[in-house]
Amino acid sequence: MKYDVVVIGAGPAGAMASKYASQNGASTLLIEEHASIGSPVQCTGLVSTAALGECEVGEGSYVLAKMKGAFVYAPDCEELCIRGKDVKAYVIDRKMFDRTLVERSLDEGTDLLLRTRFTGLGKGKISVISEGEKKEIHSSIIIGADGIQSSVGRAAGISRCKKFLSGIQLEAPYTAKDPQYVEIFTGNDVAPGFFAWAVPFSGMARIGLAKNQDDVSPLQCLEKLMSHPVVASRYKGSRTEYVLGGIPLGPPDKTIKDNVLLAGDAAGQVKPTSGGGVYMGAVCAKIAGEVAARASRDEASLAEYEKGWRKAVGRELSIGMRIHKSLGKLGDDGLNELVAYLNQPEIRDIITEYGDMDHPSVLMQKLVMEGDKKKLIKLLGTAFRTLF
Numbered sequence: 089m090k091y092d093v094v095v096i097g098a099g100p101a102g103a104m105a106s107k108y109a110s111q112n113g114a115s116t117l118l119i120e121e122h123a124s125i126g127s128p129v130q131c132t133g134l135v136s137t138a139a140l141g142e143c144e145v146g147e148g149s150y151v152l153a154k155m156k157g158a159f160v161y162a163p164d165c166e167e168l169c170i171r172g173k174d175v176k177a178y179v180i181d182r183k184m185f186d187r188t189l190v191e192r193s194l195d196e197g198t199d200l201l202l203r204t205r206f207t208g209l210g211k212g213k214i215s216v217i218s219e220g221e222k223k224e225i226h227s228s229i230i231i232g233a234d235g236i237q238s239s240v241g242r243a244a245g246i247s248r249c250k251k252f253l254s255g256i257q258l259e260a261p262y263t264a265k266d267p268q269y270v271e272i273f274t275g276n277d278v279a280p281g282f283f284a285w286a287v288p289f290s291g292m293a294r295i296g297l298a299k300n301q302d303d304v305s306p307l308q309c310l311e312k313l314m315s316h317p318v319v320a321s322r323y324k325g326s327r328t329e330y331v332l333g334g335i336p337l338g339p340p341d342k343t344i345k346d347n348v349l350l351a352g353d354a355a356g357q358v359k360p361t362s363g364g365g366v367y368m369g370a371v372c373a374k375i376a377g378e379v380a381a382r383a384s385r386d387e388a389s390l391a392e393y394e395k396g397w398r399k400a401v402g403r404e405l406s407i408g409m410r411i412h413k414s415l416g417k418l419g420d421d422g423l424n425e426l427v428a429y430l431n432q433p434e435i436r437d438i439i440t441e442y443g444d445m446d447h448p449s450v451l452m453q454k455l456v457m458e459g460d461k462k463k464l465i466k467l468l469g470t471a472f473r474t475l476f
């Protein structure tokens with residue numbers, strides 16, 4: 089087998105990268121170790137309206153619910169309501185969504201091999217185990233879109249992401265306060281260093297959290313979340329669909345090496361403020377596919393990819409990382425104070441107007457300009473002073 093571009097991993101990043109490689113004239117193969125696309129699911133499936141646009145799909149049958157805003161709960165249970173005028177995000181069925189993206193790539197001419205696991209890198213080729221058989225596939229360019237563990241990144245000698253969060257989630261019957269609002273819970277009991285959520289759809293919710301890696305197990309935090317007074321009052325008993333997964337934050341200094349480039353979670357292209365990777369992964373994977381196709385014809389160097397994706401999302405990522413670090417340092421008292429501050433009517437108006445789940449830096453800039461700078465610096469640390 090011989091291809092211009094081989095893409096490893098058929099998640100959203102792999103689907104978009106292979107689609108763009110095919111569209112740009114490269115013979116492209118997409119390989120996936122599992123027998124079906126999008127499984128097992130390791131995601132809440134909350135994506136912004138912009139993310140669907142970036143993935144070049146509309147409101148398909150994978151949309152389970154539409155979200156207009158969020159209730160954010162401080163550790164002391166003070167409720168901050170962020171009200172959107174329009175639909176801001178969708179709750180999607182990731183399995184169906186991933187399949188749709190892969191189908192779009194196949195429409196552009198990509199070949200797909202399921203049950204095919206990448207096992208090693210050679211000169212101008214990769215080794216795989218396909219349907220239980222060892223094989224070699226020759227390729228000019230290799231795109232590793234193989235998620236958080238990225239064996240492609242490891243084989244190429246690309247360093248790992250800066251930080252990893254542990255995520256855990258279950259699905260359960262749930263009577264949300266408003267089925268068009270996501271619920272966010274903060275506090276060191278339920279989600280040390282990050283946050284927890286209940287994302288409603290069809291009388292159910294995906295209830296989960298992501299946390300810093302430390303001594304407390306994600307399962308212990310999930311049990312505390314289930315007995316959180318707000319969650320406990322809305323949770324209707326019985327649990328289905330446990331999900332356990334990691335979230336990479338902070339891309340390595342280089343995401344290319346020789347004829348290999350990484351995209352999506354493999355490259356840490358994930359929003360550090362929310363842990364969402366679908367939007368950023370798609371933005372970067374499209375650049376990866378396009379550059380890889382040209383590089384396979386010696387019309388581009390892979391450095392164009394490194395430069396291109398950092399230009400597209402690098403600033404948002406580095407501001408996001410600083411916001412993440414500042415928020416992670418707040419104890420429960422600090423979080424209570426922050427939510428109380430944001431809950432003032434004039435600040436809530438700014439959040440409603442400028443809040444954008446894919447570009448939190450826009451809101452932060454507005455808050456710094458129009459809010460109480462001293463208070464923000466006190467709450468979010470001096471790192472905040474250097475943000476802008």
Ligand SMILES: Cc1cc2nc3c(=O)[nH]c(=O)nc-3n(C[C@H](O)[C@H](O)[C@H](O)COP(=O)(O)OP(=O)(O)OC[C@H]3O[C@@H](n4cnc5c(N)ncnc54)[C@H](O)[C@@H]3O)c2cc1C
Pocket residue numbers: 096097098099100101102119120121122126127130131132133134135204205206207233234235236239255256257296331332333334335351352353354358363364365366367369
């Ligand atoms: C609990 C949790 C909740 C989340 N919620 C959200 C959310 O609401 N919104 C959001 O935007 N993001 C969310 N994320 C993050 C999101 O799931 C990822 O950022 C996204 O799936 C990354 O896409 P990807 O294509 O880079 O990688 P993946 O979706 O991980 O796809 C990688 C693919 O590569 C395949 N693969 C791996 N190794 C090999 C190999 N050796 N050979 C062949 N194939 C291989 C895998 O089977 C997989 O199909 C969440 C993550 C977690 C853990």
